[in-house]
Amino acid sequence: MITPATGTLLIAEPFLKDPNFMRTVILLCRQSEEEGCFGFVLNKAYQHTLNKLIPELEGIDIPVFIGGPVQADTLHYIHQFPDLLPGSLEVSENIYWGGNFETLKVLLQNHEIEQDKIKFFIGYSGWESGQLENEMNEKSWLTASSTRNIVFNTPLEEIWKASLKHLGGSYEMMINYPTDPQLN
Numbered sequence: 001m002i003t004p005a006t007g008t009l010l011i012a013e014p015f016l017k018d019p020n021f022m023r024t025v026i027l028l029c030r031q032s033e034e035e036g037c038f039g040f041v042l043n044k045a046y047q048h049t050l051n052k053l054i055p056e057l058e059g060i061d062i063p064v065f066i067g068g069p070v071q072a073d074t075l076h077y078i079h080q081f082p083d084l085l086p087g088s089l090e091v092s093e094n095i096y097w098g099g100n101f102e103t104l105k106v107l108l109q110n111h112e113i114e115q116d117k118i119k120f121f122i123g124y125s126g127w128e129s130g131q132l133e134n135e136m137n138e139k140s141w142l143t144a145s146s147t148r149n150i151v152f153n154t155p156l157e158e159i160w161k162a163s164l165k166h167l168g169g170s171y172e173m174m175i176n177y178p179t180d181p182q183l184n
Contacts, residue, residue, distance in 0.1 A: 003133050004143045006031045007092030009150065010039065011142040011163045014174045020069045023160045026125050027078065027146055029089075029097045031132075038126040040067035040076060042151060043159035046122050050108075053122075060108050062115050065156075068125030076124060077104070080117040080148065092146045117152060142167065 004010065010026040021041070028039040046064040051057045053064065053075065067076055078097050082088045084107060085099025107113045127135070135141060144167050154162045161175045 003031050003033075003037065003136070004028055004141075007095065007146050009042075009144045009146045009163055009166075011144060011160065011167070013140055013142060016140055021125070021140075025150070025159050025163045026068070027091065027095070027151055029078070029091050033129060036126060036128045037132045038068075038070075038124050040078065040119075040121045040124055041065065042119070043156050045156055050120055054105070057105060057108055062108075062118070062120060064120045064122055067121030067123045070124050070126045072123035074123060076121045078119050078121075078151070079113075080152070081107075081113065084112070094148055095146060095151055119152065142171065 006028055008028045008031075010028055012021050012024045014023070016022055023043075024041045025043055026039040026041050028037060030039075031037045042065065044066040046066050048064060049060075050062040050064055051060045054060075064075075066072075076098070078091065078095060079085065079088070079099070080094050080096065082090065082096045082099070085096070085104055088096040088099035091097050104113070132141075136143075142164075144163055147166065150159060150162050150166060164171045164174050
């Protein structure tokens with residue numbers, strides 16, 4: 001099996017039991033045979049907003065998400081502002097990762113960033129070289145192309161379902177699967 005490309009959505013298979021990834025959708029932001037892969041869980045809310053994590057951003061009440069279990073003491077972001085944030089890396093069409101954080105803070109303080117076009121994450125999801133391929137072979141993940149709408153505009157509790165709908169066909173039926181098939 002081939003590793004999904006950067007910009008792919010990894011959609012947790014309906015019966016995946018890992019509490020870090022149950023019914024999650026991850027935006028894959030880097031795929032490298034040598035370095036492995038990493039991305040961010042799009043649909044797990046963090047308990048604090050951005051202004052609670054970065055005191056100088058007082059009044060900037062933007063939600064933060066749990067990007068994954070790796071390095072949960074780091075802050076990351078994806079956005080749609082490549083021209084405003086030098087050093088941004090394109091993940092997929094009009095979705096960028098990172099960029100100059102000092103510039104971002106100024107833009108946020110001056111209200112020059114539309115909050116529905118940026119997402120912040122604590123930690124990330126990562127796989128060593130070959131690890132994601134093994135999980136794909138075990139059928140732990142479904143894949144779909146990312147869309148700005150799913151990544152930035154879909155309500156948190158609807159992202160997993162919207163991603164399955166995006167796949168279409170028989171995948172849409174999975175929306176109604178129970179988390180534990182023995183309960184059915």
